[in-house]
Amino acid sequence: MENHLEFAGVSKIYDRFALRDVSFSVPPGYIVGLVGPNGAGKTTMIRLALGLAATDAGTVRVFGHEPHTAGAEVRARIGFVHETAAFYDHLSVERVAAIVAPFYPTWDGALFARLLDEFGVPRRTHAGSLSRGTRMKFALALALAHRADLLLLDEPTTGLDPVFRDSLLDRLSEAIGDGRTSVLFSTQMMADLERIADFIVLIRDGRLLFRGPKDDILDHWAVVRAGPELAGELAAASPRGMATTRQGVEALLADIVDARRRFDGRAVVDEATLEDVFLLCREPRAAGAGREPAGGGQRSDGTRER
Amino acid sequence: MRQLLMKDVRLVAPFLWLIVPAHVLMGAQSFLLPEFDFWWNLAAALTWTVAVVSIEWHFDADRLVASLPVTRLTVVQARYSSALAGVALGAVLYVVYGHGVMAIAGDRLIGRWHGVPAWTSADGICAFLAVGYVLVIGFLPFYFRFGFPFGATLFVVSAGVAVSAAAGLARVGDPAARLVQARGGAAMALQPSEIIRGWFSSLAASWGEGPASLALFAGAAVLGFLSVWLSTRFFARRDL
Numbered sequence: 140m141e142n143h144l145e146f147a148g149v150s151k152i153y154d155r156f157a158l159r160d161v162s163f164s165v166p167p168g169y170i171v172g173l174v175g176p177n178g179a180g181k182t183t184m185i186r187l188a189l190g191l192a193a194t195d196a197g198t199v200r201v202f203g204h205e206p207h208t209a210g211a212e213v214r215a216r217i218g219f220v221h222e223t224a225a226f227y228d229h230l231s232v233e234r235v236a237a238i239v240a241p242f243y244p245t246w247d248g249a250l251f252a253r254l255l256d257e258f259g260v261p262r263r264t265h266a267g268s269l270s271r272g273t274r275m276k277f278a279l280a281l282a283l284a285h286r287a288d289l290l291l292l293d294e295p296t297t298g299l300d301p302v303f304r305d306s307l308l309d310r311l312s313e314a315i316g317d318g319r320t321s322v323l324f325s326t327q328m329m330a331d332l333e334r335i336a337d338f339i340v341l342i343r344d345g346r347l348l349f350r351g352p353k354d355d356i357l358d359h360w361a362v363v364r365a366g367p368e369l370a371g372e373l374a375a376a377s378p379r380g381m382a383t384t385r386q387g388v389e390a391l392l393a394d395i396v397d398a399r400r401r402f403d404g405r406a407v408v409d410e411a412t413l414e415d416v417f418l419l420c421r422e423p424r425a426a427g428a429g430r431e432p433a434g435g436g437q438r439s440d441g442t443r444e445r
Numbered sequence: 446m447r448q449l450l451m452k453d454v455r456l457v458a459p460f461l462w463l464i465v466p467a468h469v470l471m472g473a474q475s476f477l478l479p480e481f482d483f484w485w486n487l488a489a490a491l492t493w494t495v496a497v498v499s500i501e502w503h504f505d506a507d508r509l510v511a512s513l514p515v516t517r518l519t520v521v522q523a524r525y526s527s528a529l530a531g532v533a534l535g536a537v538l539y540v541v542y543g544h545g546v547m548a549i550a551g552d553r554l555i556g557r558w559h560g561v562p563a564w565t566s567a568d569g570i571c572a573f574l575a576v577g578y579v580l581v582i583g584f585l586p587f588y589f590r591f592g593f594p595f596g597a598t599l600f601v602v603s604a605g606v607a608v609s610a611a612a613g614l615a616r617v618g619d620p621a622a623r624l625v626q627a628r629g630g631a632a633m634a635l636q637p638s639e640i641i642r643g644w645f646s647s648l649a650a651s652w653g654e655g656p657a658s659l660a661l662f663a664g665a666a667v668l669g670f671l672s673v674w675l676s677t678r679f680f681a682r683r684d685l
Binding site for chain 1: 504508511
């Protein structure tokens with residue numbers, strides 16, 4: 140089945156930031172977590188996927204079309220949440236919805252009303268009076284109410300209380316249950332990714348460091364914590380990232396069996412968590428086996444102070 | 446397109462009540478400075494366009510609109526349609542308001558005017574529509590290229606420079622400028638209907654009225670097309 144979203148060798152150059160040679164895809168029926176620190180390029184990627192900016196190199200395809208020039212029928216299949224949800228703040232929630240709804244042929248008014256009730260978004264309150272969390276809930280209700288095939292969510296869980304975050308993640312999991320809906324959501328919250336993401340796309344400084352199934356990381360990757368005397372040996376083991384700590388060094392290795400064979404007894408070898416990957420991963424080498432399509436990346440120095 | 450036009454209506458709907466006090470104010474100033482009536486009314490008509498784009502800028506909603514299922518070409522076309530509809534609506538209000546003022550105090554106004562006030566004539570309405578049209582098709586490419594606050598500022602500065610340059614050239618040999626000088630100087634210069642009539646008369650004298658009218662409409666259409674084309678190109682290239 141055709142991927143809902145595809146990035147192929149995408150670059151976007153700004154004065155002070157550049158996204159370089161990013162490739163990944165979002166297949167139907169899956170949730171892809173886009174993760175990276177502030178300024179990594181997550182919002183730029185969401186904007187490219189929405190057609191709000193054009194690429195400088197490479198191609199972005201949404202349902203097989205270039206989003207920057209895609210017609211209304213393609214764009215109607217996308218639900219979106221921007222990092223900073225911008226509405227017409229002088230209008231009430233229901234009036235903003237009355238502006239947005241006519242654009243979507245598949246808009247489900249009953250579903251939208253149900254979502255507002257469920258999310259606790261007051262209908263008659265001016266959008267400008269909503270708290271940050273409630274604005275995000277309103278944006279999510281707008282994104283979900285037209286039963287989009289592809290949800291592009293830029294840090295949708297930011298500012299949400301843990302209870303609602305939990306129920307939102309459940310809802311996203313439900314949404315992909317039909318096998319035709321897919322989700323790309325950016326976040327810095329590893330717990331969100333561990334719960335619902337099928338694939339992880341990790342970017343840092345505009346470069347793609349990892350793309351692949353989440354379970355590859357959780358099942359196969361290892362963190363090796365050792366004294367400084369093993370630094371050279373760990374560096375020679377092709378780590379995906381290394382950091383110097385007060386106690387010694389930490390290294391992220393992509394094969395836990397090999398790591399245990401080589402370092403057990405001399406170092407602490409643990410299963411890697413997504414947080415470990417987020418903190419340590421510096422090496423943009425090809426991902427492990429998985430369902431994701433081929434893509435590229437660049438090498439960089441793999442060590443840092445932690 | 447229809448959804449975008451409805452969006453504009455909904456955006457300014459909370460402020461539509463301002464139309465009444467605005468025209469009361471304009472009515473009051475008609476007795477003080479009748480020369481400015483045309484421009485007051487035109488400014489009120491253009492407020493529609495400015496209000497919509499400033500609301501979108503203020504709430505950073507360009508990104509929201511561009512994320513909706515519409516192409517950028519449609520966004521551009523809808524903005525032109527909305528702005529020109531605003532000018533047309535303004536022209537209607539201009540006539541209605543003008544006739545209202547004339548019915549109440551026409552004799553006093555005529556006494557202070559250089560003839561019958563512009564709103565009572567077809568020339569005045571044509572001038573209103575023509576100047577509104579030129580301002581809209583001049584402003585929107587700046588807006589789509591640079592966004593609202595900067596684009597508007599740049600447009601005002603550019604328009605000021607263009608008008609000054611045109612006025613300078615007009616002094617050299619333009620019949621409209623001679624007409625303005627002959628019929629009242631500065632006060633007449635504030636009446637575009639007189640200027641446009643002067644230009645049209647000189648054109649009609651050379652070509653005949655029919656061809657002159659056709660040439661004016663064709664020129665307006667070409668300028669409008671050029672403006673939409675530029676705006677579409679600018680907006681397509683803009684990162685939001």
